[in-house]
Amino acid sequence: MLIYPHELRKMDRRKFNTTKYTLEKTDKGISNHNYILTINDTKYMVRVPKKNHESLGLQHEHEKEILTLVSDLDVPTVLFDEKEGIKVTHYIEDVKTFNECKDKDKFARCANLMKSLHTKKAPLFIFNPFGKIEFYKSQIKECIVSFPNEENFLEALKKEYKPNTLCHNDFVQGNILYSNTKDYLIDYEYAAKNDYRFDIASFFSENNIHYIDQRDQFYQTYFDGEIDPMIDVQVQAFERMEDILWGYWANMLYEQRGEQIYFDIAKDKEKDYRG
Numbered sequence: 308m309l310i311y312p313h314e315l316r317k318m319d320r321r322k323f324n325t326t327k328y329t330l331e332k333t334d335k336g337i338s339n340h341n342y343i344l345t346i347n348d349t350k351y352m353v354r355v356p357k358k359n360h361e362s363l364g365l366q367h368e369h370e371k372e373i374l375t376l377v378s379d380l381d382v383p384t385v386l387f388d389e390k391e392g393i394k395v396t397h398y399i400e401d402v403k404t405f406n407e408c409k410d411k412d413k414f415a416r417c418a419n420l421m422k423s424l425h426t427k428k429a430p431l432f433i434f435n436p437f438g439k440i441e442f443y444k445s446q447i448k449e450c451i452v453s454f455p456n457e458e459n460f461l462e463a464l465k466k467e468y469k470p471n472t473l474c475h476n477d478f479v480q481g482n483i484l485y486s487n488t489k490d491y492l493i494d495y496e497y498a499a500k501n502d503y504r505f506d507i508a509s510f511f512s513e514n515n516i517h518y519i520d521q522r523d524q525f526y527q528t529y530f531d532g533e534i535d536p537m538i539d540v541q542v543q544a545f546e547r548m549e550d551i552l553w554g555y556w557a558n559m560l561y562e563q564r565g566e567q568i569y570f571d572i573a574k575d576k577e578k579d580y581r582g
Contacts, residue, residue, distance in 0.1 A: 329344070404480050415527070446559045455581070478514070504541055
């Protein structure tokens with residue numbers, strides 16, 4: 308189905324030197340709408356935030372700053388509207404998401420992407436997961452999830468928390484793209500300074516990576532073979548914290564948007580936390 312969303316009118320058409328275009332909505336994205344924009348046989352990807360996006364507490368001026376640091380990792384940006392959060396990038400043919408990729412080395416390939424990101428200069432602004440948890444909880448009227456011993460667990464983890472690394476903070480499978488010529492890490496809405504173990508936990512948790520050999524392939528590449536024997540214990544603690552974080556995030560969005568996907572995410576996170 309071809310559609311012409313109102314949001315596109317806010318963009319600078321002079322960039323494309325035309326007012327004739329088509330937009331086709333895709334099934335990609337959880338908190339954004341994503342479209343394939345076609346102009347003169349050239350394709351682009353367009354990200355448009357869904358309603359109530361402001362409740363996520365995102366600052367697109369921060370994302371704009373991050374985009375200047377990650378041009379070697381991200382798909383090239385054509386337009387970025389920091390006020391509306393609309394982003395247009397080139398359309399890359401023949402890419403596969405993490406789930407779609409069948410390469411047995413895909414865990415190591417993601418480790419290389421993450422390691423490259425983590426070596427870049429960290430910004431001044433922080434993604435504070437503990438503060439985010441409290442913020443998301445404050446927006447919820449009717450809680451549909453519960454996490455036993457939540458307060459004690461989070462207080463203990465705070466003592467180990469070290470936010471000193473540029474992190475992506477959202478390693479869901481659709482943000483990891485593989486092609487025959489280049490691998491990409493996309494969508495930097497949540498990117499900010501954080502603890503590097505948060506990203507590792509995000510990758511494992513969001514992609515259900517529980518097998519030892521898969522995690523070890525990642526660790527071997529990320530740490531260049533010099534692996535702290537306690538790292539997986541630490542990462543597992545961050546995975547539990549992220550179950551709490553994204554469980555409340557999904558609970559909040561389920562209330563605001565009424566979409567089943569958020570209810571399912573919330574309950575999945577609750578289940579994962581409880582083991």
